[in-house]
Amino acid sequence: MTMTESAAQHIATREPILTARNLVKTFGRVVGLDGVSLDLYPGEVLAIIGDNGAGKSTLIKCLTGAEVPDSGELFVSGQPVHFKRPQDARVHGIETVYQNLAVSPALDVASNLFLGREERRAGILGSVFRMLDTKGMRLKAKQELTRLGISTLQDVTVPVENLSGGQRQAVAVARAAAFGSKVVVLDEPTAALGVRESNQVLQLVRDLRDRGLPVILISHNMPHVFDVADRIHIQRLGKCAATITPQSHNMTDAVAIMTGAATA
Amino acid sequence: MTQQQTAGPPSAGHADLAEEFLDRQTPLSRIRNILHRYPAVSPALVLLIAVVVFGLLNDRFLRVENLSLITQQVSVVGTLAIAQTLIILTAGIDLSVGAVMILSSMVVAQLAVNNGLPAPVALLAGLIVGLAAGALNGFLVTRFRLPPFIVTLGTLNIFIALTLLYSNGATVRGSAMPDLLTWTGTTFPVGPVRISTGVVVMLLLYIAIAFILGKTAWGRHVYAVGDDKEAARLAGIAVNKVLMSVYLAAGAVLAIGAWIQIGRTNAASPNAGVDLNLDSITAVVIGGTSLFGGRGSVWGTLLGALIVGVFRNGLSLAGLDVLYQTLAVGVLIILAVSIDQWIRKVKS
Numbered sequence: 001m002t003m004t005e006s007a008a009q010h011i012a013t014r015e016p017i018l019t020a021r022n023l024v025k026t027f028g029r030v031v032g033l034d035g036v037s038l039d040l041y042p043g044e045v046l047a048i049i050g051d052n053g054a055g056k057s058t059l060i061k062c063l064t065g066a067e068v069p070d071s072g073e074l075f076v077s078g079q080p081v082h083f084k085r086p087q088d089a090r091v092h093g094i095e096t097v098y099q100n101l102a103v104s105p106a107l108d109v110a111s112n113l114f115l116g117r118e119e120r121r122a123g124i125l126g127s128v129f130r131m132l133d134t135k136g137m138r139l140k141a142k143q144e145l146t147r148l149g150i151s152t153l154q155d156v157t158v159p160v161e162n163l164s165g166g167q168r169q170a171v172a173v174a175r176a177a178a179f180g181s182k183v184v185v186l187d188e189p190t191a192a193l194g195v196r197e198s199n200q201v202l203q204l205v206r207d208l209r210d211r212g213l214p215v216i217l218i219s220h221n222m223p224h225v226f227d228v229a230d231r232i233h234i235q236r237l238g239k240c241a242a243t244i245t246p247q248s249h250n251m252t253d254a255v256a257i258m259t260g261a262a263t264a
Numbered sequence: 265m266t267q268q269q270t271a272g273p274p275s276a277g278h279a280d281l282a283e284e285f286l287d288r289q290t291p292l293s294r295i296r297n298i299l300h301r302y303p304a305v306s307p308a309l310v311l312l313i314a315v316v317v318f319g320l321l322n323d324r325f326l327r328v329e330n331l332s333l334i335t336q337q338v339s340v341v342g343t344l345a346i347a348q349t350l351i352i353l354t355a356g357i358d359l360s361v362g363a364v365m366i367l368s369s370m371v372v373a374q375l376a377v378n379n380g381l382p383a384p385v386a387l388l389a390g391l392i393v394g395l396a397a398g399a400l401n402g403f404l405v406t407r408f409r410l411p412p413f414i415v416t417l418g419t420l421n422i423f424i425a426l427t428l429l430y431s432n433g434a435t436v437r438g439s440a441m442p443d444l445l446t447w448t449g450t451t452f453p454v455g456p457v458r459i460s461t462g463v464v465v466m467l468l469l470y471i472a473i474a475f476i477l478g479k480t481a482w483g484r485h486v487y488a489v490g491d492d493k494e495a496a497r498l499a500g501i502a503v504n505k506v507l508m509s510v511y512l513a514a515g516a517v518l519a520i521g522a523w524i525q526i527g528r529t530n531a532a533s534p535n536a537g538v539d540l541n542l543d544s545i546t547a548v549v550i551g552g553t554s555l556f557g558g559r560g561s562v563w564g565t566l567l568g569a570l571i572v573g574v575f576r577n578g579l580s581l582a583g584l585d586v587l588y589q590t591l592a593v594g595v596l597i598i599l600a601v602s603i604d605q606w607i608r609k610v611k612s
Contacts, residue, residue, distance in 0.1 A: 086498065086500070087500055090500060102492075102494070102495040102499060103492075103495055104487070104491040104495050104499070105491055106558045107484065107487060107488060107491065111484060112499075115484070115485075115499040115501070116485075116496075116499040116500035116501050117500070120481070129475075129480075130480045130481070130482070131475075131479045131480065159301075175499075
């Protein structure tokens with residue numbers, strides 16, 4: 001908890017890791033984003049809430065390279081960036097956990113963690129025969145899981161389809177948070193989960209934050225948002241209606257701002 | 265870190281998993297879990313039982329000459345089934361494998377015999393035909409996003425027509441061909457058995473493809489694409505590139521299959537292998553590879569091809585009509601898919 005407070009105090013002085021300025025995105029005549037700005041600071045959980053069609057998903061897609069904004073600027077650690085594909089965002093350390101999980105059910109935990117960035121064996125087996133370093137990747141997967149404090153995944157050789165929903169989400173989050181990423185974006189991570197599994201995932205979000213990794217959390221679930229978020233970005237009609245904190249506002253206020261019944 | 269773990273909720277996830285597993289520990293479900301983890305186990309058991317039963321029915325069945333004959337009979341379908349496995353692992357299906365192989369074999373034979381090209385050049389041309397056919401299928405599947413079933417149903421007809429147009433419907437005899445083309449039909453002695461070169465080539469292909477699928481990043485991506493295309497894309501895998509490379513690899517395997525076919529039949533005939541398409545799918549399915557993609561192995565396919573070969577050979581040695589062989593294969597397919605469905609219930 002002390003880390004959270006100190007992180008909050010630092011916000012005024014620290015450089016944001018991820019900055020968006022005046023993002024605009026239209027789909028034909030529909031305006032998805034109408035000049036949205038956002039700052040994400042180290043060691044904070046920034047929640048993004050909003051009604052359906054408020055532009056949450058479009059905002060996230062622009063931040064993670066799944067959509068290219070029509071205009072506006074993006075900065076990672078102060079440097080201007082342009083994402084044309086999700087891979088571009090990944091290169092800059094922005095990892096996303098999508099709502100539909102994006103894990104391969106038949107592959108085991110370690111293979112899923114390394115999917116798309118497999119490591120090969122040293123020497124001629126790796127260079128000529130392109131042989132995978134399965135043992136090494138399993139070992140590293142275990143180390144990463146320990147480092148991230150994910151204790152629900154003990155056996156990294158289990159196929160993901162044999163895991164519970166919470167454990168699968170943990171695999172997806174672990175993949176996003178592992179291997180030197182700078183920002184983790186979670187899209188509705190608790191939407192499909194039960195109470196106990198949701199709590200595991202929320203604890204995981206806090207653990208990531210306490211390890212200094214900033215998290216962007218998109219969620220419909222107000223109690224979850226107010227439980228883990230340091231700041232809350234409220235989208236309304238394609239714009240940022242307000243950025244509040246759980247200390248300054250309560251859930252009723254947030255819903256009022258979200259629906260346009262009140263302003264911050 | 266360990267302090268946090270003990271301080272946190274005492275690993276609720278474990279209790280979860282433990283409970284689930286406790287529920288499942290009936291003998292039947294334990295078998296199912298093993299089959300789920302090692303999909304090649306069930307075809308291996310079927311093959312073993314079939315060999316024992318046919319061995320008891322007819323003492324000629326287990327003679328080495330007969331077993332050697334079965335492997336030879338299986339060599340062409342077994343090779344096509346490798347290509348089919350690759351495609352089916354990506355949740356596709358290839359109805360054109362037989363047609364591509366025949367087209368490739370006609371090109372090889374005609375270029376060598378009628379056009380007088382050196383045998384290696386003719387074989388290379390056959391390889392190019394295989395790759396081009398694979399490229400066409402792959403292009404249509406990835407660029408136009410057509411279902412592989414429709415694409416290969418179309419190209420099946422195209423390749424059959426091209427084969428007949430190119431060859432004028434004429435068979436090229438093995439006796440007219442250079443030795444290299446029929447080399448795959450030669451045999452060499454290993455102790456009391458004579459092993460066919462074509463069988464060895466097929467087995468080498470199995471080893472190579474099994475290694476690539478199991479031990480390389482590309483192989484893992486093939487499984488990931490077949491398992492969940494969208495998940496693979498989001499994980500940063502270039503799905504279309506993987507699909508394209510799978511169709512190209514299948515085309516190359518089919519060209520080698522064409523070479524084996526020439527040796528096996530000692531001829532290149534445009535009318536051969538009409539039923540090879542379905543036989544290759546049969547071998548893959550009986551071998552435990554899921555038609556829904558992402559699950560299975562080439563070793564299972566080899567077992568599947570051997571099972572079909574053993575059934576056909578065993579039933580004919582038992583004096584039964586060819587029709588009963590076909591009937592048995594049909595029953596096998598339905599059994600295999602039923603078992604697959606039952607095994608897949610593990611995950612829910």
